Amino acid sequence: MKPIANLSQVQCDPGVLHFLPLGGSGEIGMNLNLYGIDGQWLIVDIGITFADDTTPPGIDVICPDISALQSIKESIVGIVITHAHEDHVGGLHYLWRQLKTPVYCTAFTASVARRKLGEAGLLDQVPVNEVLPGAFMELGPFGLEWVTLTHSIPEANALVIRAGEQTIFHTGDWKLDPDPVEGAHYDDRRLLELGELGIDCVVGDSTNATVDGWSGSEAECQKGLLEVIGQQTNRVAVTCFSSNTARLSSLGDVAHETGRRISVLGRSLFNYLQTAKATGYLRNFPPLVPTTDLDYLPRSEQLILATGSQGEPRAAMAKLAKGEHPDLLLEPDDTVVFSSKVIPGNEKKLDRLYDLLSNKKIHVITERDAPIHVSGHPCRDELRWLYRALRPSFVIPVHGEDRHMAAHADIAVELGFGASRVKNGDVLALTADGPKFVACVYAGRLGLSGTVLVPLSDRALSERRVLAVGGMVTVTLVLDKKARLMAAPQVQLIGVPSGELDHKVLIQNLVALVEDVLADQSSRVLQSDELLRETIQRDFGAMLRRWLGIKPRQLVNVVRV
Ligand SMILES: [Zn+2]
Ligand SMILES: [Zn+2]
Structure with missing residues (x-):
């Protein structure tokens, strides 16, 4: 229906x-x-x-x-x-x-x-x-x-x-x-x-x-965090959902009880901390240490709160794991605590993050290891x-x-x-x-594509998938009134690997193919932009599949002067 x-x-x-x-x-x-x-x-x-994984690129x-x-x-x-x-x-x-x-x-x-x-x-x-x-x-x-x-x-x-x-x-x-x-x-x-x-x-x-x-209580989770963080002797970085004000409150208490000072990395954590305080929450949350002052604090007194519990590539935790965060470099024997669940679909991203951290000899603790999330x-x-x-x-x-x-x-x-x-x-x-x-x-x-909302069924997005998978070939023909080539066809490959062929050789072969196709056509085809495009796309497509095993999106421009 x-x-x-x-x-x-x-x-x-x-x-x-x-x-x-x-x-x-x-x-x-x-x-x-x-x-x-x-x-x-x-x-x-x-x-x-x-x-x-099913969403169109971009x-x-x-x-x-x-x-x-x-x-x-x-x-x-x-x-x-x-x-x-x-x-x-x-x-x-x-x-x-x-x-x-x-x-x-x-x-x-x-x-x-x-x-x-x-x-x-x-x-x-x-x-x-x-x-x-x-x-x-x-x-x-x-x-x-x-x-x-x-x-x-x-x-x-x-x-x-x-x-x-x-x-x-x-x-x-x-x-x-x-x-x-x-x-x-x-x-x-x-x-x-x-x-x-x-x-x-x-x-x-x-x-x-x-x-x-039962789902369990935030208070039990606080106990778990206190135990885990209390056992560490070096720097601890914790990531959790920024909007979970109770978890932030627990981490504030844990910092106090374990003699650590809190520093925050990531915009959404700052935003939610600000919102929570402005609306009457987190009254006992300790003052933050600016990241620029961390060098003056021993590692054993640092508790870093970082965004990116789902392995989001632009968030603070991913940058820390790669050693690319501008404000902080994690060191061997530091500990990273993921006080969050893994949202289905993010497993691979997070596994990569855990690997990056353990390669740097940084300890990783997740909810599988200790009761640190509810x-x-x-x-x-x-x-x-x-x-x-x-x-x-x-x-x-x-x-x-x-x-x-x-x-x-x-x-x-x-x-x-x-x-x-x-x-x-x-x-x-x-x-x-x-x-x-x-x-x-x-x-x-x-x-949301840039600033524009587009139905996911929109043709522009399905074309984006085709481009993402196979790349694109453009062919430009300039023909005179008798449909004769006025210059060599222009062929461009975008996102198309040339395989065993040298890129230049591949282009030359494709140009030669276009010239051969044109030489074989009747004047009816040559005089019709549409028929000409169809013919070139068909022959071109078959050839690229044979040479490279892929079917790039093709754009044939016919210019008549
Ligand atoms: Zn919901
Ligand atoms: Zn909700």
């Missing part, structure tokens, strides 16, 4: 709340969800995802394609952002111009959003409204309640959304951390109350639905706890790949609740009898 291009063409029953994910269902990243009733819509989260950032919303954009009452992770807020400054609607979030998220909007030159245009944790508010037909949960960033909020006959609990990202180190505890009293009041449907985080038990997402027993508290009629798993969402649905069913599977683009009516599929609207992906 072909997806419907515009959401306005979908027949939605009056008085019924509808749910539509445009990103984040069937994938981890790029969350964008909509709730709609009587022609008015609310956006919950507007995130990005990052490129992987694309690092990917946003949901929201073209299906163009026809209803006047009816969007607002964008509500649950928390400040990139997969929830990262798309705001890329997509807001297409939506032009107010934004609502708590203070920490607002601070992160404003920084991004400022960098995009949008700060004056986008109304970012700060909401207090636990607040109640109305946006058009939607009654919203913000419920505090714990996660791996300050101010992770679930939303209770009341509209029509329905009460929805939209979890955002969450876990149940009994000792989150920084920020508020989760509001278990309110969760139990909400269960008493009645929740019809939970739309929730599936990330760890395949993982047994996940920010609920494992199976936390999901069970939430469902026993809320007792929803139905569960719609989101925020996960298919296997995570399937495992999440199984947990709901095991506890006696209904579960509905959803994929990006599905419009569901949330009725008293459970979610009902209504239609499927277009839900694509946009890649």
Whole structure:
């Protein structure tokens, strides 16, 4: 079934709340969800995802394609952002111009959003409204309640959304951390109350639905870091997710307890430290030592915080591993601690980094060696706890790949609740009898190429792949009125290796081939640019495949004078 291009063409029953994910269902990243009733819509989260092996070259950032919303954009009452992770807020400054609607979030998220909007030159245009944790508010037909949960960033909020006959609990990202180190505890009293009041449907985080038990506490992780760092006698460099304020707080405490001073490498760490302090977090975090002063500190008193826990090539940790960081050179018997998980797809990059470090006789400690990382997402027993508290009629798993969402649905069913599977683009009516599929609207992906958002299905990007794989050959012919060559054909190879042939010889052979092809053609072909191009491309392609075994992109320019 072909997806419907515009959401306005979908027949939605009056008085019924509808749910539509445009990103984040069937994938981890790029969350964008909509709730709609009587022609008015609310956006919950507007995130990005990052490129992987399948992404065309030159694309690092990917946003949901929201073209299906163009026809209803006047009816969007607002964008509500649950928390400040990139997969929830990262798309705001890329997509807001297409939506032009107010934004609502708590203070920490607002601070992160404003920084991004400022960098995009949008700060004056986008109304970012700060909401207090636990607040109640109305946006058009939607009654919203913000419920505090714990996660791996300050101010992770679930939303209770009341509209029509329905009460929805939209979890955002969450876990149940009994000792989150920084920020508020989760509001278990309110969760139990909400269960008493009645929740019809939970739309929730599936990330760890395949993982047994509980996700663990930031406080346990702090103990692990203290033990590991306390054992080291030389310099220690730690990398973690910059937005994990609790982890930064723990590292501040560990530095204090182990007699070390902290120095920071990497812009995103500075940004998040600044945001956290400006919004009331990290009050006890020690003052930083400028990297220029590190030479005056013994190695045993240095604790370096560095960006790049996923092996990102431009981040500080990759530069340290290569010995290319301008401000610091790691030395033998230093220790690097990866206080983070490996996001699937980054294994090879990180293995290369571990090798570079161990070749320099630098010790590497990861979460496989010591309890120095905990996940920010609920494992199976936390999901069970939430469902026993809320007792929803139905569960719609989101925020996960298919296997995570399937495992999440199984947990709901095991506890006696209904579960509905959803994929990006599905419009569901949330009725008293459970979610009902209504239609499927277009839900694509946009890649950021420079400053331009391009559909990943765009021809320009598929051509980029062809160029990346096979390179390019250009042929320029200058012909007179009788289609005779006025000069030798110009042949250029871009990204095409010449193999055993000398590059010049290869070009000469190709020029000779063009001349032979031209000599053999009828005047009908010679007088037609199109036929001439086709003929040269066919013969050229066959020859290059035979000589080099590749099929470069070909561009034949015919100039007639
Ligand atoms: Zn998320
Ligand atoms: Zn998150």
